[in-house]
Amino acid sequence: MISGISERTVTASDGSGVVVVTPHGELDLGAIASLDSALRSALAAAGSPPRLIIDLSDVDLLAPVVLGVLLDVRRRCQGADGRMSLVVTDPEINDTLVDTGVEPLFEMAPGIQDAMERLSVD
Numbered sequence: 001m002i003s004g005i006s007e008r009t010v011t012a013s014d015g016s017g018v019v020v021v022t023p024h025g026e027l028d029l030g031a032i033a034s035l036d037s038a039l040r041s042a043l044a045a046a047g048s049p050p051r052l053i054i055d056l057s058d059v060d061l062l063a064p065v066v067l068g069v070l071l072d073v074r075r076r077c078q079g080a081d082g083r084m085s086l087v088v089t090d091p092e093i094n095d096t097l098v099d100t101g102v103e104p105l106f107e108m109a110p111g112i113q114d115a116m117e118r119l120s121v122d
Helices: 029-045 064-079 091-099 112-120
Strands: 004-011 017-027 051-055 059-062 083-087 107-109
Touching: 004 029, 017 029, 017 112, 029 051, 029 064, 051 064, 051 112, 059 064, 059 091, 064 083, 064 091, 083 112, 107 112
Parallel strands: 017 051, 017 059, 051 083, 083 107
Antiparallel strands: 004 017
């Protein structure tokens, strides 16, 4: 699979916009710069307060070295009084988050709709 990152804005049930970033392929050392750039751009586009979903359902590999980028965007989002959710469907991706001890730091959901509902709850 060719790695890449797509971004779109979806409308939540409350009428506000939620930016969804969907990385594709392998998130490893070689993907850090493009992922960081895409997430910074998405956070800037997410409005105030930002609501961001990172959909990892099309990720084949999540290398632990990439977690710093995810944690950084989470910190930035929270610093702007926003919220972020990860969509995790692959047990191996979930295992990486659990094994590295960062899983409790993220709001996680099994799908986009669930993530949107979680972000809509204050």
